[in-house]
Amino acid sequence: MKRSLFVVCFWLVLWLPLAAQENARPPIALIPEPVSWQAKPGSFRITSKTVIEVAARDAAHLGVARLLAQRLRVPTGYPVPVVKTKGNVGAIRLALNATPVARLGQEGYTLEVSPQQVLITANAPAGWFYAIQTFMQLLPPAAESVKKVTGTAWAVPAISVEDYPRFAWRGLMVDVSRHFFPKEVIKSYLDQMARYKLNTFHWHLTDNQGWRVEIKSLPKLTEVGAWRVPRTGYWKGFTAPEPGEAATDGGFYSQEDIKEIIAYAAERFVTIVPEVDVPGHSLALIASYPNLSCTQTPQQVLAGDPWNPKRTNVLCIGNDSTFTELEKVFTELAQLFPGEYLHMGGDEVTRTYWDKCAKCQKRIKAEGLKNSEELQTYFLKRMARIIESKGKKVMGWYEKLEGGLAPNMAVMSWKDMKGGIAASNLGHKVVMTPAFHTYLDFYQGDPFLENGPFTVTRLSSTYNFDPLPQEANPSNVLGGQGSLWTEQVAHERKLQFMTWPRGLSLAEVFWTPQAKRQWDAFVPRLEAHLPRLEAAHVNYATHFYEPIISAVKDSAGVMKVVLSSEIKGVDMYYTFDDSNPDKFYPKYQGKPLDVPKGAHHIRAISYRHGKPVGREINLPLTEVEKRVRK
Structure with missing residues (x-):
């Protein structure tokens, strides 16, 4: 009996720590x-x-x-x-x-x-x-x-x-025109997205602010178009080049660089879709070859946007040499990139240049077109034929045009999902990337503290996105992507910060069955992955923890302050006396707050599991008053 008891105790001594370790995993x-x-x-x-x-x-x-x-x-x-x-x-x-x-x-x-x-x-x-x-x-x-x-x-x-995945197209886009990122940064980004089963990298290689791909038959594209004068700060405030100022900011990918990156991506089962954005967004191209514009005047690549009548950023469609040169570009792209799609942009064309251009007006008359809008359709269809002749499928940004789209053109629905729905029902393949759900250049937290040039797309907005609306033809919806424009993204750490964790939520949107996705279940899993990003030296945002400050007015018209949060399980502490709140300050209890007389700011901070998370939000009450809910 004693021996039996000894054996039991012996095995308990061995088993209990193992069981505890198992339960503690x-x-x-x-x-x-x-x-x-x-x-x-x-x-x-x-x-x-x-x-x-x-x-x-x-x-x-x-x-x-x-x-x-x-x-x-x-x-x-x-x-x-x-x-x-x-x-x-x-x-x-x-x-x-x-x-x-x-x-x-x-x-x-x-x-x-x-x-x-x-x-x-x-x-x-x-x-x-x-x-x-x-x-x-x-x-x-x-x-x-x-x-x-x-x-x-x-x-x-x-x-x-x-x-297995819900969608075949699970993508992220990076704009390397507004800011150039070396090939090692691109490789690291490919690693990051592949680890979360994202499989398509849309590479926005050209825009007004820089041409980033070597085209050997058109060397000025990288000799001239890849460079601009250096500017730092807010995108909207960037000044034009000064007389004699050297264009030293920029860079481009040689064809050998691109082959190396393509091979690196292929090892990780990532397909690269290159984009050359025409006929608008073409200042870098026109600065290299001014004869391709309607005005045919010398231009300079800018750091900011060319919203100036003298800055011609639209190609001349009445000029046959435009198509001759573009065919050279897309011929070399087709030879470089093994994927099935080439993206030609096609969005946000300022047609006023065409309205004033004798060559464009002659083209409109010769082709029996009604107006400059139909001239844009003519351009899309002609470019589609060129791209298809290279053995590739053509893709572009969705535009609602009177003349319609090219017959076999796949589209990215970017303003909203209405365009994608309409295109899918007309037989076009569609990638859903509606701005208010998927644009990663939009700021993630309180707009008063951000320098985003546009608006907000919070983490919960990306997660609550469904790329397959009921009205769409499901057989034509390829999937979706997050799109990162880089006006305010000048270096790799910011590139990561704007992508993650919103990229994690999109990865789940594109892979996981819709019925299995639940925001409240996603948050703790996301939190478990933040240490993984830290271990990999990948930067990320924690704005989803932070208090969201708004206001209401009572029946007497007096403003009261409201605090809310994207996630459950956070405690919010606040102060009106301009001191820094912590967990010993008043805790928000869910009811609108009276504003003390003389107060001019509210500060608030979130705690989770007893620890401060995210930034302290400090807002003047004049800013809060602008947020009164109607």
């Missing part, structure tokens, strides 16, 4: 939320003996396994070899399905983690890659570190996952 927090998953007992441990095993029949796809090995090798310091032998104990195994599973498609996968092994299966290598992203999220946040980490147990909770 952090909750599983995956972004995007998979189609289905189930937690299981135990965990798989990565050690110095762990190998990645690929079946010999799948050896052509060892590159995916090597990416995983590198991801693991950096933080753990373990060698993690990739092998083709079977039966390795404690292996991470990758296998392609001998008989494809239809519901998984080309990007779906299954992931089975047990204490003995990890098994990843998919129909295609892309599925392996996305399973790996899920697997990495099961590791501690330190797994995203850019250097070796010591003292961490590399345990992966046992789990069973089946997953």
Whole structure:
């Protein structure tokens, strides 16, 4: 009896710490939320003996396994070899399905983690890659570190996952014209988006403020169009070049740079869609070749916007040389970029130049067009034929035009979703990127504290976006994207800050079934990923924590202040006496606040789990009064 009791006690001593450790493991927090998953007992441990095993029949796809090995090798310091032998104990195994599973498609996968092994299966290598992203999220946040980490147990909770995307097009766009970003920044950005299963990088390569792609047949595009005078500050305040001032700010990607970036993206299953924005947004092109404009006058690339009649930023459509030169551009783009789409922009054309241009008016008459609006349709259709002749599909920004769009043109619906709905029902393929849900240049927090040139798109706005409205033809909606214009984004840290965490919410919007998406469930998972971004040295915003300050007026017309928050579970503290509030100040209880006599500011700060989060919001009451709810 005593011996039996001793054995029981012995095993309890061994088991209780293990059980406590198992119960203490952090909750599983995956972004995007998979189609289905189930937690299981135990965990798989990565050690110095762990190998990645690929079946010999799948050896052509060892590159995916090597990416995983590198991801693991950096933080753990373990060698993690990739092998083709079977039966390795404690292996991470990758296998392609001998008989494809239809519901998984080309990007779906299954992931089975047990204490003995990890098994990843998919129909295609892309599925392996996305399973790996899920697997990495099961590791501690330190797994995203850019250097070796010591003292961490590399345990992966046992789990069973089946997953596949909702949309084929899951994109982010970066504008490199307003500010140029070196190729290493672009590569890092591709890494960041691929880790959250985003698969399309829309590269806005040209605009008024800079031409960023080498076109060997038109060398002045990068000799002249890629450079402008340096300016720092607010976009709207940038001054024109001074006489004799050198254009030293800018840069461009050589064709070798672009090939390198394309290969880097392809390894991560990201397709790059290049955009050359014409016939508007073309000042950098016209500064390089003035004969392509209606005025044919010399121009300079500007730091800011060319809202000046003397700054010609629209191509001449009556001039056949315009199409000759553009064909050279798109010929080289088609040779460089292997993806199926070339994006030609086509938006926000100032047609007043065409109204005053004899050549454009002659074109209108010769083609039997009604007006300059139909001339824009003529341009789109002619350019579409050129692009299609290169073996590519044409894409552009949606514009509501009297003459319609080019017949086979795919469109990005950017002003709202109405254009995308209409286009989808007319047979056009559509990518939904409506500004008020997906424009990442819009500020994320209180407008009084931001320097955004436009308006606000909060984290919750991006998450509550559904790219497939009921009125649209679902067979023609490819998916959606977040679009980051860079007027106020001058460097990599700001580029990251404006993308994340809104990019995380869009990743879930584009991947996860609509029925599984819940904002309140997303927030704690998002919070679990912030340490991962920190470990990877990726900047991000925390504005979603901050108090949102507005006002109402009572029946006597007296203003009262209202505090609210994007998320539940935050405590907000405030003061009217211009001191900095903390958790020992008055706590907002959900009722409108009376404004003390003589007060001129309100300050408020959020706490979550007893800790301050986000910025302190400090507003003059004159600003709050502008926000009275009607």
